[in-house]
Structures are given as structure tokens and as C-alpha cells.
Amino acid sequence: MRKVHIFEAKSGDVLAVDIYGPNGAVLLAKGVKLTDSYIRGLRENGIRHIYIHDVFTFDIEEKPMISPVVRQQAVKKVYETMTELIEEQKAVQRVSSLDLGQEYQKIFKEILDYLLSRENLLINLSDLVISKGYFFHHSVNVATIAGVIGLAKGYSSQQLLDLGVGALLFDIGMTQIPSALWAKKGPLSPEERRIVSHHTEFGFELLKKQSNVSPSSAYCALQHHERFDGSGYPHQAAGKYIHEFARIIAIADVFDALTSPRDHRKQHSPHEAAEYLCAAGNTLFDYELIKTFLKYVAIYPLGTNIVLNTGYRGVVSNIFPEYPLRPVVRILQNPNGEMLKSPFEIDLRKEVNVTIVEAF
Known part of the structure; x- marks a missing residue:
């Protein structure tokens, strides 16, 4: 498979990765041949890149x-929970009748089981x-990312479940x-940002019940919007006064x-995002956790x-x-941009003088 910009996609290209809808359902499955109408629909729905x-x-x-x-089961559950609370005017009272802890522990355990079945924990x-x-x-x-970091840190089963439930529901206050x-669509005004910032406290109140x-x-x-240097919100907590789970979720x-x-x-x-997180370590984020995270992220x-x-x-x-x-790297084009008739591979571990200058 290879990544292409949606404007480079052509009718007849074969999709290599599933494309999902809001509720977790697969809209277009890998193996599907793209048509002009499919490509147009993907553009209209905000897809910028696909794998073919x-x-x-x-x-x-x-x-x-x-x-x-x-993934479908987890997203479907998050979708159902969030949409129900969005539509429910008295969500604080409604959430008291739900058993989110048991339901989301079960979901996260399935995520953990699949992570542990992989050959490695690379975040890709x-x-x-x-x-x-x-x-x-x-x-x-x-x-999923928080689970990888928790496993890398050697958390107990209960710690992992608590981290996972918190990660799946960390944005519940947005309802x-x-x-x-x-x-x-577009940046928020200062007043809109102030309103949105209250989702952290709303979420805490919902989950406390x-x-x-x-x-x-x-x-x-x-605390997932608190920052290591105290510049976050809602309480400008800093350093170890931010719960470690929240520090992990901030990175993820x-x-x-x-x-x-x-x-x-x-x-x-991914390499741009990883570079940003690394540069912000010990300022916005816990650098010890950043170092753990970087050991498991697929940079390329x-x-x-x-x-x-x-x-x-x-x-x-x-x-x-x-x-x-x-x-x-599988080489497909020569320096003149011409496609090679016989592609070949370069193992950069063995070619110390060959470096990556651009990745997209």
C-alpha cells in the first residue's frame, strides 16, 4: 500500500485501508475499486489522504x-453514549442511570487483548x-495510544482498565x-474557547456520578488540558499535581x-507530530512520558x-x-521523477549516508 492525496486518487485505484463513518461502520472497505463518485464523496467528507x-x-x-x-464496537459505544447525552437535556441526571464503568472496561479490555496479540506495540x-x-x-x-504507554510502563491490570476508561471517556464533557x-469549521473566538474549556469540569462532574x-x-x-508548566486549564495544575493518567492522555x-x-x-x-511533542517536553508535557511514547510510535x-x-x-x-x-524504503522513482521499471529497496539501517529529507 502507499499513501496518496485524495486529489491524486483515480477511478480504478484499489483502496488499501478501510474508511469509517461516525458510528464505527465501514463506509468503504479495503479492496474496493474507487469510482469518481466515491472519490468525490470522500473529498466532501473531509478525507485528505487515502491508502491504495x-x-x-x-x-x-x-x-x-x-x-x-x-474498533467498530468501541466507536459504536462511544457514539451511542455521546449522542445520547448530547440529546438529553438533563445529562447529569441521565448519566447517573448508566453503568459506564463496566461497559467501558469491557471495551478497553478487548482493545488491550488485541494490542497484546500484536508482534509489537508500534503506534501506527x-x-x-x-x-x-x-x-x-x-x-x-x-x-489505544494510552494503552500502549500504560503497557510500556508496566501498569497493573486494574491501572490499565482505569486508564482505558478515562481515555475512552475523557471528552465526555463535550456533550x-x-x-x-x-x-x-474554523478557529474559535476567545469567548467560544472559554465556553469549550468548561468541558473538562463538565466531564469530571459526569464521571464522578x-x-x-x-x-x-x-x-x-x-485534567487532560492541564499542561506540565501550569499553563493549561481548568486549574493551571502543574507537574506531578496533574494525575499521571491525564498526562498520558494529554500526549495521546x-x-x-x-x-x-x-x-x-x-x-x-507522525514525524512532525512526534517532533512537536518532543520539543514541548517538560514545558507542556511530561518529558519522561514523551520518551516512553516515542519508543513506540511509528515515525514513518x-x-x-x-x-x-x-x-x-x-x-x-x-x-x-x-x-x-x-x-x-522501496524506491519507485529516480531523481528525475521517472518511474522505475524495476523498483528496489534500501535498508536505511545499513546505508548511513542516505537520509530522509521529506516524508508525506
Whole structure:
């Protein structure tokens, strides 16, 4: 598979990665041949890049971070919970009758089981979601990334479940914000940002009323926008006064937001997002947790387009957890931009003078 911009997609291209809708359902399954109407629909729904198979990259395929079935079930549950609370005028009273703790522990356990079944824990979220589904899929992505960090830190089973529930529900307070604001295309005004900032406290109040949601999980909702230097909100907590779970979720939240297509913001590549987090370590984020995170993120995911300092162009065909900056690149074009009749591969672990100068 290889990544292409949606405006470069052509009728007849074969989709290599599933595309999901807001409630977790697959809208277009991998293996589907794209048509002009499919491509037009993807553009209209905010998809900026897709992954396709072609004769040179058909054998490059990434096992998803979580299985399509687990993702669909998790997103469907988040979607149902959030939409029910959005539509319920007295959500604080309504949430008291729900058993979110038990339900979301079960969901997160399935995510954990799938993570543990993988050969490695590399974070490579290549799933594609239409823009209307971002809010719901984002919670599942954040929980998946948080789960990897929790496993890397050696958390106990109960700690992992508490972290996972907090990660899946960290944005539940957004249900109490006017939907016109969190679905707004374009930047928020200062007053709108002030209103939206209250979602952290709303979320904390909602989760506190759940008998099976631990205080640690509830603090994920309250503190995920706090920053390590005290510049965040709602209480300008700093350093270790921010719960460790919330510090983990802050990293996962920002990484997934930066690498996801948004109507009002540039979509960044994983290496750009990782560089931002690294630069902000110990200022906005806990640098010890950043270092743990960086050990498990796929800086150059499979299918990423690469330009080398030699001028050759290709796609990432293999990655190694112990050498995140030195993948194998399948060369498809010469320095003049001409397609090669016989592509070849370069293992950057063995070519110390060859470097990546651009990735997209």
C-alpha cells in the first residue's frame, strides 16, 4: 500500500485501508475499486489522504492497531453514549442511570487483548475516518495510544482498565457544550474557547456520578488540558499535581489530533507530530512520558511517501521498533521523477549516508 492525496486518487485505484463513518461502520472497505463518485464523496467528507494498492506496493500491508471488529464496537459505544447525552437535556441526571464503568472496561479490555496479540506495540494509526466521525474515533485512538504507554510502563491490570476508561471517556464533557461549537469549521473566538474549556469540569462532574468509574478515570476528563508548566486549564495544575493518567492522555490527545484530518487545521505527519511533542517536553508535557511514547510510535508508517537525500523517491515498506528513524524504503522513482521499471529497496539501517529529507 502507499499513501496518496485524495486529489491524486483515480477511478480504478484499489483502496488499501478501510474508511469509517461516525458510528464505527465501514463506509468503504479495503479492496474496493474507487469510482469518481466515491472519490468525490470522500473529498466532501473531509478525507485528505487515502491508502491504495498498486502493482509496486500491493504486498505492503500494516496490521491495524486494533481489529476492525474491536474498533467498530468501541466507536459504536462511544457514539451511542455521546449522542445520547448530547440529546438529553438533563445529562447529569441521565448519566447517573448508566453503568459506564463496566461497559467501558469491557471495551478497553478487548482493545488491550488485541494490542497484546500484536508482534509489537508500534503506534501506527492508519485508519481513515470521515470528518463527521472524528470526535468518536478520536476517543478510541486516544485510548489505544494510552494503552500502549500504560503497557510500556508496566501498569497493573486494574491501572490499565482505569486508564482505558478515562481515555475512552475523557471528552465526555463535550456533550454539554453547544454542538455548533465543537463541530465548528474554523478557529474559535476567545469567548467560544472559554465556553469549550468548561468541558473538562463538565466531564469530571459526569464521571464522578458513576459508581463504577474510578476517581483516577474521572481525573482524565478534568485534567487532560492541564499542561506540565501550569499553563493549561481548568486549574493551571502543574507537574506531578496533574494525575499521571491525564498526562498520558494529554500526549495521546495531541498526537492523534495533529495527525488526523481536521476542517480547520493542517494534518501533520507522525514525524512532525512526534517532533512537536518532543520539543514541548517538560514545558507542556511530561518529558519522561514523551520518551516512553516515542519508543513506540511509528515515525514513518508503512506506505509513507519518502524523498531521500539522493533524490530517489519511494514508500516505506518495512519498519523496525528499535530503529524508528531508519525504515526500509522501496524506491519507485529516480531523481528525475521517472518511474522505475524495476523498483528496489534500501535498508536505511545499513546505508548511513542516505537520509530522509521529506516524508508525506
